[in-house]
Amino acid sequence: MNNSFSNEEVDLSVLPQFQEVTFHPVENKLRTKYLSINGFLFLLIVVGILANWLYNESNLEVYILCGAVLLFVITWIIHVVLRQKHYGYSIREKDIVFKKGYFLRRTTIVPFNRVQHLSVNRSFLDKIFGIATLNIYTAGGTGSDVKVPGLLPEKAQQLNELLSQKITSNG
């Protein structure tokens, strides 16, 4: 396109480092939401055991089932608590970096010039807890789609506007 074509070597060590960005946390309401779901399940177990005991039929299978669900709930609670502070997003000039997970620490980077479209979703529970999810879709399949949960609705909308501008200006 222009004649002054240059092609100097890129020094790998001076490029911006994705692993060193500072992340914004997500709202603790996200953890509250998951803990509430767990609390509800826990309540169900208590009711199950009580009912079993009250009707005096002492059904072993019910106890086993409750035990299994209890184990699941406890693991889930630990998981939810541990992972909360590992959620994080960072918006750089040309891409978004999103991390999540405690046992599997996942970091996804999506350049703005590869984003296809955006959406802000709020499930029924999200509305109760006052949070929203920002979804960023790419052509790279579900693996490279980024879903940032636990944002305040106005924040999500604000980010949506910001990214929307960046997508259009970055092509």
Next chain:
Amino acid sequence: MDDYLSLDVPQRQSVKGIVLILAKLIVQTFKRFWPLLIILFNREITIQRLTTTLIIILVFLLIALIYSIFYYRNFLFYIDYDSHRFILQKGVFSSKIVDVPFSKIQQVDLKRSIFQRIINVYSVVIDTAGSKKNEVLIHAIPYEKARNLSDTLSREAKKAVDSEENEGVVQKDKVWTHHLSIFDLLKIGITESYFRGFLLILAFVATTYSQLNDYFENIVDDYIVSNMEYIEDVSSDFLYIVSFIVVVFVLSIFVTVARTILKHFNLTIRQTPKRLEVEMGLNTNTKVSFQAKRLQYFKIETNRIQKKFNLYQAQMSLAGSTDEIDKSKIIVPGLTKTLIESILEFLYHKDLSKNIRSYFPHKVWLNKRILITFLVLIAFWLFSYRMGGFLQNLNYLIVVSILFLVFIIPYQVLVFRSIKYNVSDEFLHIEGGLWTQKKEIIELFKLQGVTSVQPLWYKRRDVFNVTFHTAGGDVKLRAVPSSFLKEINYILYKVESGTEPWM
């Protein structure tokens, strides 16, 4: 009229849409709960039961109607000309705001089912290369408005894309054609069979076994007669198994050959100045023609025998809209090395391995694979123990286990050593494989995103799993050392600083 057609203010679909939403809701509910109806009708029908059922259905219909009305009321769409995008909001209990920039719109379709024909409305589907299908779908719009919406969006999309489009790459004026005969296909089919490797191992095991057998026969005098019978038993069993495996093997070759011929019959690959064209198939004729820029991912595959015959298989994955998913992965077998090179030259026009830097997976991955091997062995022992006759079979078991380890562990080590991750100035190459050898090639600027995953137990060793996402599929690099992370930064730099369109 103008007002009615304007699209820049938030607006609802046609009121008739309520009927469509309701119908969809009823059909979905029926699909989910029809087994309940069977239970209901299986029982004795009494007036009381009938009225209860009727009331339940009526209540459901009422709720569904109210839901549909709310869905209709909350469903808003409009075009924001200032920020160049199409916006859609929906949801009753939940809410969803979808935001599509003009430049990302692939196509806009008007569709019509029989039901929509009856109530005289159209549905509009807006397609992006993003992953969710049918996300931007409006159920009921009258014709003029649908036409207007689709025309406007198509026009704006084209405008947005045109303003970004660079002039095309200069193509060499070289054209060639390559054709595969039945004989070629036969050759491919026979050499492709994975069982061939299996047979070689089997032959080895059989000779070892007969030697062991000889050895046992020499000392058999020390055993009582029943034990000898037992050995004969085993060898007849063994013969039976061998003949069974041979039959399966021959059959599998036959099936592979037949499949190859059916799928790739009359395979012709042709390069025109601007496009690559592939045509093949007997019962389902595949015909694809594409420009180099649509290619997202390239894989070369061969096995040790095919390599001797100079036979390579290429897989090309293209980006495309969702309705041609089956055509977006093109597999072309029976290519020679020179042909592969000329295809690569046509597709990339670039030096594939300029300034190449190599990385190797960390040893933890090999350890994991060996651990799995031992777990399989332990499972095998437990299984034999459960089957009974454990003590009589002990020698046999030990021989099998040792053979297994002698083969599998070196195999795992060699496979592990063959894996190599290369990053050059413009490309990512991944090589590996012992029997089947693969090489994957991705042009860096075509990547859509990168994910790195570090399991907690990899943290101490500072090792990551990295996945590169392309529009033609994901590529996973396992157990890469942390020194590779600077390459990710380089790759991101390539993607973000590039102006060439990726498709």
